[in-house]
Amino acid sequence: MTPSTRDTLMAAAAELLDEGGLEAVTLREVGRRAGVSHNAPYKHFADKEALLAAVAARELTNQGAALAAALRQDPSPETILRSALRGYVAWALAHPARFKLVFGFWSTNSAELAAAADSTRTMLIDVVAAAQRAGWLPAGDPERLTALLQAVTQGAVDLAISGHLEAQGKGHASPDDLVDDLLDHLRASARVTSRV
Structure with a gap:
């Protein structure tokens, strides 16, 4: 085509x-x-901002498509979540300008961008909620837990892009390492909570 x-x-x-x-x-x-x-x-x-909003929407749509493909291939919320966050890290490190565009400040309202962001975020929240139901993540508000996962993942990527995080240097970790650390801590917390 x-x-x-x-x-x-x-x-x-x-x-x-x-x-x-x-x-x-x-x-x-x-x-x-x-x-x-x-x-x-x-x-x-209409202008450069509208073009960039369309590019950002396409990037988010592609992220959503990758998450949807993972959902079709693997029923395990643990595997899907870890894979989704690692895929996000790989994309952001490969395309730092696109990463900064997507998660930067927008002075224009774009229905296309808003729809792509909402759809992708909703899918991620659904995966987090499924991981909570499976006992792999602690109970609580899945939207808030998703925000925590995104904040750590995006923060780790931003630190790596700016040279403040690397496996053999500052932080002694890559963004993937920190994603894994966070998920492992959350899993351990879920286990402790379920025993109480």
Whole structure:
């Protein structure tokens, strides 16, 4: 299936973002990179912010698709959650500018971005709730526990990207190591709580 012009423009914007950050992404350069006229991007996106919101939405949709695929392949919430968080770390480290874009401040309202964020987050909360029901994570508000998991994972990635966390250096851990540590601590906490 041939990608649409809109998809081609988003792919070009993601490439530019990877190569030079937000400053490298201009609608003119996106059009040139995509091989279309310099006016073509304006037919699909009102401005740079709208284009970047579409790129961020696509990144979140891809994260959601990976989580959905894991859910179809493995019924174990433990395996799915660990795999999802490690996959997220791998994506963020491979694409730090996309990571910062997705979780940065947004001054525009994008229904597409909001829907992608909500859908992916809801799936993750459902996996956390399933892990709680299985006794693998401690009981409590699954949304709050999901926020804890995201905060530690995103914080670990941010520290690694900025050079403040590495297995053989600061912190003596990679982001994956910290994800595993957190999940192992939560699992141990769930076991202790279930015995009380």
